Amino acid sequence: LKVFGIRLNRVGRGGFAQVVREAVAHDALVSELIDAMLNARAALWKEYCRLHDLVVRLVAGHELCRRFMQIPGVGPIAALSFMTAVDDPSRFRRSRDVAAYFGLTSRRWQSGSSIDVKGRISKAGDGDVRRALYEAASALLTRYKKKDKVKAWGLALGKRSSHRKATVAVARKLAVIMHAMWTSGTFYCGDPDASAAEMHAETTAKQRKLLGPYA
Structure with a gap:
């Protein structure tokens, strides 16, 4: 985002995607680019949580x-x-x-x-x-x-x-x-x-x- 002159304030993991989308809403092209990256991030985070849950379940039973x-x-x-x-x-x-x-x-x-x-x-x-x-x-x-x-x-x-x-x-x-x-x-x-x-x-x-x- 810095390449496009956009800087973010400190934000937590939960509200990150919403803050980013609001920051780029004025530019259609940048908004579309960032939306694709945020969707990829959301998919990775979902699978990470799934893997972490499997690890926790394994540890809990040992x-x-x-x-x-x-x-x-x-x-x-x-x-x-x-x-x-x-x-x-x-x-x-x-x-x-x-x-x-x-x-x-x-x-x-x-x-x-x-x-x-x-x-x-x-x-x-x-x-x-x-x-x-x-x-x-x-x-x-x-x-x-x-x-x-x-x-x-x-x-x-x-x-x-x-x-x-x-x-x-x-x-x-x-x-x-x-x-x-x-x-x-x-x-x-x-x-x-x-x-x-x-x-x-x-x-x-x-x-x-x-x-x-x-x-």
Whole structure:
């Protein structure tokens, strides 16, 4: 629209199409062009919602994914992506090996005893799972408002280095925690001071919000 000199104010997803149509209503040619694009957008959004509903339904029926979602920031996509990518947790002798498998550990150059340099993360393995873990870590650090030991650790790390490095570190820790939960059959407890009833209520509320009628 900027090409035609049309600028939009901030608008939400629901009212976007109507605002755009009103902005181009004075020009018949532009209106017809934009209408075709909006129709394509509506069709894509409809199919996206259908696919997302199928994912949510699958996650809702899987006990392990629901257990992963006890972790703040971890939603249906992150839980299902991690589970399907790992497939068999016994492939990894230690839980911390999972972080390296998904490229969340630093590259390292060593030569004898004099050179030992750590670089950026290797970005090996499944990029989709790595991104899902990073987004889960970002949600935990920025959107989760309650007390959580992993969040507190990440925020402290961010003050010493940077928010981006802290988010990567939390994503790495989430991968380790999820694998450990899988192999041991345990549950996540982010706030050691919270009671069992409080943790259950928080988990139930989160699943009801993310899983909707399938919760």
